[in-house]
Amino acid sequence: MGRVQGKVALVTGGASGIGHSAATLMAKEGAKVVIGDFNVDGAKEAAELIRNQGYEATGIFLDAGQEESIKEAVEFTVNQYGTINVLYNNVGLTNLQKDLDVVNIDLAEWDRLMNVNTKSVLLGSRFAIPHMIKAGGGSIINTASMAAFAGDSTRSAYGASKAAVVNLTRYIATQYGKDNIRCNGVAPGLVLTPAAKNNMPEEVLDIFAKFNALPYHGEADDIGNTVLFLASDESKFITGQTIEVEGGHYMGNPSIADFQEFMKKTQQ
Template sequence: MERLKDKVAVVTGAGSGIGRAAAQLMSREGARVVVADYDTAAAEESAALIAQDGGDALAVTVDVTDEDSVARMTASAVSEFGGLHVLCNHVGGTNPSVDLDVLRMDMDEFDRAVARNLRSTLLGTRHALPHMIRAGGGSIINTASVAALVGDVLQTSYGAVKAAVVNLTKSTAVQYGPHNVRCNAVAPGAVVTPALENNLPEGVVESLKKGNALPRLGSPEDIGHTMVFLASDESRYLTGQLLVVDGGVTMQSSAAPGRRAQLPV
């Protein structure tokens, strides 16, 4: 299948987890992909995996919080592949050991959260837009989280900045829709990646699973497939939307996990 034939995609945070899976799946659909990450070795590994699979990828070292670095990343897509049609702003996250409740919050971590999740998304968008407008359109995919939709006892800044990413998605969609640039966001639920495995205490993964309507946690590919859809022309009338890809955790009543045993099958 060639759902992204003739498209050039930039995926940030593509050295690991969901970003790597999204880049691989976009390549399998015919996109030429810039795999961007500040971990150079990881980006090169992702590019090598794509090449082994018969795809065309360029590894780029980027710090998505730094405007000059982001400008070089988008320019390299154009110089290497001749254009830029899809941007996946994927880097994000906070350090849960210091991203706590409002009173105990480490304010330096709050500033890092804004930079890593929100500033990075704004910078990527600013530097991709001129190329997309020149190409007659494009698709920007931002990475939010189910944390944007609910309050939590910890990770206050994570939820707050991801909610801001959702609003930035809508403003971008409104402002550049007339240029045929679409902008949507994906809100993953719990996805098994190195970030999740390294940061959550034992037992939490099991309780996350119970909170889902579906009987498992997500995989990077579950989110990557949604990103391919948003990158492709199949979603051409969809803009400013948040697609919640969470195994049903946010739509399920809090009573449901406890009552599940009462179901006959």
């Protein structure tokens, strides 16, 4: 207990899934948490669940596609709790219908994903950093994705936007390290959030499982616990890094799952 005791954290996209997990875990470890989400009712419900467990949290509206809304979320956090020590930039969008291959992608969707997935990280950091400097330092954590490190047949804008988050993380870490501000990223693989469970057919989940090094899928708390670690002083000498939390899905030779299956057949 107390791994982030006394810290003030703003979590964007915290109404459900990974953001909700991170907000809850940080609150349980002593942080005062502001949960910002476009789904304001969900943000308030998430905060209420945390308060019902005896911890401190507040839910507010946040539109990560609007500069003023991001600024207001940071200012609310500082006004509510006196400072901001941790910023978790977690908002991210994807659209399988419009975010296609390079020839067929909807260009308006490209702009939208770049604005929400990448620019929101820039803006959240831009508004939080001056307050962190006054507080003597802080930790910025950004949700990237394994899509930043591997090509795919679709989701071109999503992958590009998350690759930009990875490098922006390095730039923030480099530019503000002397102010005792750390900046790191987390790159999830497939995580069984409610959205994933509700939208992915079992056959698709089985395909992912086939290529995982581990015999199971990730859960929201697997990412939440990584965020908690990066928010805490346990990670005080880590900055500019993006931690891949993906069950070894991208680690091995891509043919190894099929090869293992072939070997099993030959041994029967």
